[in-house]
Amino acid sequence: MSNQNESYIRIRGARCHNLKNINVDLPHNQLTVVTGVSGSGKSSLVFDTIHSEGQRRFIENMSPGTRQLLSQMQPADVDQISGLPPTISIDQVQRSQSRRSTLATMTELYDYFRLLYAQLGTVYCSQCEQPLHQQSAEQIVDLILKLEQRQKVMILSPLIKAKKGEHTALLNKIAKEGFVRARVDGVVIDVAQPPELQENDYHDIEIIIDRIIVKEGINARLKESVDLALKHGNGTCIVSQEMESGWSDRFLSTRLACGRCSLSFPDPEPRSFSFNSPYGACQLCQGLGVIEDDSDKEQTCPECQGARINTYSRSVKISGSSIDQIMSQTAPGVLTWVETWENNELKSYTTKDQEIASQMIPAIKNRLEYLCEIGLGYIGLARSTRTLSGGEHQRARLAACLGSGSTGACYILDEPTVGLHASETEKLLQILNRLKQSGNTVVVVEHDLDVVLACDFLLDLGPQAGEQGGEIVASGTYQQVIQNTKSFTARALNTKFQFNRSNTPDKDDIDEEIVLTGARFHNLKDVTFKVPLQKLVCVTGVSGCGKSSLVMDTLVPALQNAIKGSHDQSLEYLSLEGADQLQHVRKIDQSPIGRSGRSNPATFCGVWDEIRKLFAKTKIARIRGYTARRFSFNAKEGRCAICQGQGFRRIDLQFLPDIYLPCRECKTKRFNRQTLSVKYRGKSVSDLLEMSIDEATTFFDQIPKVSKVLRTLKETGLGYLALGQPSTMLSGGEAQRLKLATELAIGSTGNTLLVLDEPTRGLHAADIDRLLNLLRRLLQQNHSVLMIEHHPQVIFAADWIVDLGPEGGEAGGQIIDEGTPEEIALREAGPTGRMLNRAL
Structure with missing residues (x-):
């Protein structure tokens, strides 16, 4: 078991997979980076040894039945691990494949908002959209007593609203129960001499329980009258006061009900807003927000319009917004809404309601701020987690962990910089340091040189992959490791970036190109996208700037349709030129094989x-x-x-x-x-x-x-x-490289455009050189390569760069610069240009 007095996680005799009986001490409350070439044993040490042992120790504390079920779980192949705190693994595997999981539910934001709306939300009538309020009998009495002195008031009990019939039996019943007067269709009558009502007309009937003048000493009488009115009105009553222009009614209820529409509503509770519960989910789409049509294609649910929750749940509002409207926004937008409501409107709530809000608002704001800081501020909170990339998924889980405020744990992360532009890595490092400063140990498997530079302890495994790996090549501080001449990591850290001029085109030399005009999908702002053929073209930019929307969601399907001689009207662009120069388009992404x-x-x-x-x-x-x-x-x-x-x-x-x-x-x-x-x-x-x-x-x-x-x-x-x-x-990066290698081995006939999505994911700098050599071989076969990539090593080696931005979400979707790497670095028009310039 873990000894809290130890200052290290001490690992002795680790032999999992290719590990060569290694011994290592990882410092507590520090940022440790484990690096090395692909297959060197990083995951075997961090996930299959450290986290596996932490998981086994957790399971030891479960019930005997659960432990018996898991008795076949093999222990980690290690002699001893001491000083091991509880482990929390945050990797890129999207374990939750539920169609109901969203960014808001994953980060627990939705749970807090469900509580907030259940406690402080105002219910609006689903028909007339009037706000509904509940009052106790005592509150109704107090409301009447606050009227002006000598004010004439009638207390009525509503029986029927806009209902056809003569209603003779009902009026006779009122008389038998001892009531003298009623109000029929707005006219006060003597129930002993009821009017003849037309059977085919709609009628309103209310019992006049009492007629009083507001003055001192009527409290007891008023309470008795209100109780009687609520009893006969099934929890509702009408307080009508005399005005200069006539009598003015106010509908009051001890339950949520609309007197105008004769509709009653249940009290809101957290499950009312859950699309995983029959109490909150839209009945048509069952909380999914989409339905399948006859051709098995998903379309937005016509009942809830993608909100996932039912009509009643959408009728509960805070500051004029329903919970689904809040969730449709990004983290920065919701943070602004929360702060505006807190500063301007919450002050008018009761002391009790303000107390309730004070318990939830800090947790909500913390999680929203973490999402912004970790580079996910461009993603809508209602977005399904199934559509997140591995890196986005991992950072969302990291934001959830930060929000929980845990201490004394060992956080294990797998390449958290995946999907991040180099300019965003600093934000991630701030988050990791915050975890460390909160008393947690952070162990990261990572190749990013900025993260390696910022770590407290660096462990380099290798020297190569498979059976030629599994050894500790170097360990210690950054300065200690870079002195090791046997380390591939040290070589990468000591290598200066330089431009690859072997195949760099000038603008005047670009004869063959694809031109996509007027791309408008998602946040793209009427983009014209030019792709030189038989070149290595790199599309880059910060997270959420529109790279995937432009390349994967617009250009690739447009080209595939053009090659087949068809056209998809749903694709949002104006024109496409140059598709006749291609025979094939191969999308090589990181989806499972x-x-x-x-x-x-x-x-x-x-x-x-x-x-x-x-x-x-x-x-x-x-x-x-x-x-x-x-x-x-x-x-x-x-x-x-x-x-x-x-x-x-x-x-x-x-x-x-x-x-x-x-x-x-x-x-x-x-x-x-x-x-x-x-x-x-x-x-x-x-x-x-x-x-x-x-x-x-x-x-x-x-x-x-x-x-x-x-x-x-x-x-x-x-x-x-x-x-x-x-x-x-297989990781997403391994799956993608497997597809790429298969494409290269089998070979495509004719001119082919290969489209890759972050092919360097999971690659050490030494492996990236191999990848670039393979891509050059494809170019020599007269194929073209277009990739989405952030890694400086690849960007320097590209023939042509298209830089999107300037920021993510609505602040992105524009081409801010394009040209050769030298030109991009010289102009420094955006984050990529500034990064290239600094790297030089």
Whole structure:
């Protein structure tokens, strides 16, 4: 267990995956950065050893039933870890795939707003939109007593409102109960001589409970009359006072009701605003905000217009805004609304209501400020978390943790700078330092040189990937590490950026280009976007400036439609020129390579089909009649029947991340015993799946169809991956590089535009050089490369840069500069230009 007196997390004998029995001490209450080339063992140490042990210790404190369920959870392969505080992992895996999860719910902002609206919200009639107020009988009496002295008042009990009929029976009933007068259609009558009412007309009938003159000494009589009126009026009454122009009515109720529309409403409570609850969710879309049409396409719910909550929930307002209207804004907009309401209107609330607000407003403002500081101020609070990038998802969870104000924990982060422009990294560092100053230990897996420079303790693993990694190459302060000549990280830190002039075009030399005119999607402001062909083009800019809207959401689908000879009217642009110069457009993003854990690098790049054929040709396979299908985990006859070829079974912990336990039947082998008994060159199919790409490249060097693809994967820096590594265990960056390498290995016919989204994610500076070499090879094949990227190393190597901005959200959506890296650095027109200039 953790010893609070220790000043370090002491790790002894860590052997997980490729770790070579390493020993290391990580300081408490400091910022530690773990770096190294891809596959060097960073995640094995930080996530699979430190966090895994922290999770195991947490589970030890659960109920016996839960512990028994998780008894198969393998402990971390380490001799000892001491001084370990509770661990909180904030990685880029979007564990919550719920369609109901939003940025507001993830950061707990929505929970605070639900409480705020339940306690302080004013209910408006859903028909006439008049505010409704509740009063107790005592409050109604006090209200009448505050009228001017000698004021004539009638207290009435409403029975029917705008209802057809003669109502003879009702009037007779009023008389039998001892009442003398009633008001029918605004006229006072004697109930002993009721008027004849037209059956087909609408009528209003109220009992006149009492007629009084406001003066001292009527308290008891007034209380009795009000109680009687509320009793007969089902919790409602009318106080009518005589004015110069006639009698003026005021409808009062001990419950939420509209006398004008004869509608009553329940008291608001937190669940009234939850789209996860039947009490708050829109019935048509069931709280999703969208419905599927006949063609299975999602469209905005016509009932709630995407608000997710029902009519009643939308009728509760604070300062004229419903909760869904607040959630539709970004963090800066909501922060402004909260401060305006707090400063101008909250003062008019009762002391009790102000006290309630004071308990919630600080927590709300803190979370909103953290979202702004961490670079997510451009995202609407109602945005689904399924649409967030890995970096955005991680920073949103970080904002939630900051808002909780926890201390004494060990926060573990996986590349939190992903998706951030270099100019925004400083904001992230301020957040990490705030966590540290609050008494927390922060351990970050990161390659960003600015984060490395700012750390208190730097741990560099390597020297290379896979079996050639897993060792501590250097450790200590930044100054200590950069002196180590064996460290790839030290070399990167000591290398000065320079321009790559080998393929840099002048404006007059650009003959072939794509020109997209009038792009207006999301925050784009009538943008004209020019993409030189057969060049390495980099689109950059701060978070939320419109890069993805321009490239992924507008240009790519427009080009794909143009190549097919079609046009999508929903795309928001005016014209597209130059598409006839392309034959293919390949979008290579960071989405998973498969929908199930059975997908892996071998199946994705196509080599597994060739390997299965080799197994089918073995002597034992031919004797048994096994075809290549037998060696697929999608075939029932060959795979393990218990885990269905997954090798693991997933345990849903609900409030914790899912865990994967080894299959009790095949012990992660994936196939049944009969299939595993077939060997190719002494290896079973499971043995081959466990091979790294580096090992497999050597093993299959005599099989051209396999070795060509594997060599390309190795050259991309993916040699450390196992052939059978489940797609669910690949990072977004690994998935993207796998797609890129497969594209390069298979090769596209004709002119192809390859579009990449942050391909350097997860890459060390040494790996980025490999990536750039691969991209140059594609250019030599007369293809074109367009990428969204923030990394200075790539921006310096680009042939052409398009810089969007100047800021995120509505303050962005414009091209602020374009040209060669030298021109961008010289002009310093935006954050990218200033960053390039500083880096030089």
